[in-house]
Amino acid sequence: MAETLTTDSGTHAADRDVFFPQPDGSRVPYAVFSSQEVYDREQERIYRGPHWSFVALACEIPNLNDFKSTFVGDTPVVVTRTADGFACWVNRCAHRGAIVCREKHGNAASHTCVYHQWNYSCEGDLQGVPFRRGQKQGDIMLVGMAKAFDPAQHGLRKLRVAEYKGLLFATFSDDTPDIEDYLGPQMLPWVDRLFHKPIVYLGCTRQYSKSNWKLYFENVKDPYHASLLHLFHTTFNIFRVGMSARSIPDATHGLHSLITVTKPSVETNTASAYTDQKIRSMQDGFALEDPYVLGQIPEYEENCTNQIQPIFPQLVIQQIHNTLVARQLLPKGPSNFELVFHFFGYEDDTPELRELRLLQANLVGPAGYISMEDTEATELVQRGTARDGDKTSFMGMGLDAPDQTNSNITENLIRRFWAGYQRTMGY
């Protein structure tokens, strides 16, 4: 064998094609957005590491034996509702590796691989192997599966599953902490805020972007861009100077975060409010002919217009006005991601509130008035950075006030994210 020049598995800095010049996350090497090596490392250390990946809302699979095909990272998995709760298994036959479940969703007490009809329970246990005990052909007994074959050892690869108030998470790792500890005390009250009572599933929309998944994570931790990229705000007079904001990272690793925006509470006299609160003048703007879509029926103690809460690595919880969405972020190679907007409402919605939620679907998703540009922006970064992996971004907004949590012109959450990412990835 030729003398070995490489070290073990590329964990030494010199072997890697990425280098973060600052530990504070303010400069991110562009290689993390396009390197296959980085992507493969993420699959191991993040999606198969000690993290809970959001896989489904429990109300997507409301009945016994309901299932849904999805992904943890780029590994295909199936989530099922079992007699005991929920199961999640890798969608790969234990026999020869074929995809077992080929539907996006449905109801099935068992799942059979089409290749050789190995059959599994909805928990993922192997139940049947055709010709296992051989077959008699005339006088000859054709031998079946090896004598030593133990079906219990050949089930589907199972993941741990955790439910938190109707959100379903899965993890490959035994080291992942309990879900409540994973979400942490900064995030929990805000998850509880939107999931405090039974929800119903209203459907999903899917958006595919030719850009790296982390560019989207940056986007949902970036209140700075909101009123600058999404000109719908300023064009139709949604942006208001007097709005109060929160931008809070989780204290453990900074990978989760919360952004909220809340309007000034009293707006009895609209005309004087325009003057007093320095709301942008209407004269150079435009007015909606049917502004009902921008209304909001109060339904929480604090009437935030926006709650944007990324839970690393696969979930963004969203309340924008009366739209409620669990966004599932799925990496599809270094340069692509799929974003699935799972819309939901509450079981006790009034018809008026339900109608408004569906009207306000116009605000979000791939054709959303105040979100359609996000994937446009992430694609611009992808295209702009593809060739220059050693160059870095610069994120200095609010850098001198790292503990400020009431600003909406800060890049603090993004820096905290990258600092956490560096630790998780060993960079």
Next chain:
Amino acid sequence: MTDQLRLWLEVCQLQNNYVHAIDSGRLEDWPRFFTEDGVYTIISKENEDRGLPAPIIHCRNQRMMRDRVMALRHASIYEAHSYRHALGGIVIESATDDEVHAVSSYIVVNTGAAGESVVYQAGVYRDRLVKQQGNWLFREKRVVYDTSRVQTLLATRSRRRTDEQLARCGRSHGFQRR
């Protein structure tokens, strides 16, 4: 010509005029193909088949359609591109003197700034047409798309961020742009 065939031609004519207006950039004409209380919805086949209501676009009247056009013209940001709609298989499912239910398949080809044309979306129009003052109008157009993954975003017509937009943004935030 039979009345049935004549009606089919009238529906074809409306559909063709409709996509022609969009493909020609006459977005302001688009709401006029609807009744004042016309409903326009784009929804994935995935949701439609499961009886789930979440739409991607949902206008409950002509005013909301005009708002959508205004936003596309003055607010939304997207890369310059053009759409071509190809229609086919127009079928009248039921008809009375003043109301028609029709379906038709569509394919939308998107040509981006780099000059590449790709099939952006395929799906079906499920339409309810009514006759008002001798003209057929859409009372409801339900666009059910097969292409469940929407590439990048859904908008129409080419435009880019204008100086006027940027100035407006700066004024509203109270900062000067330089």
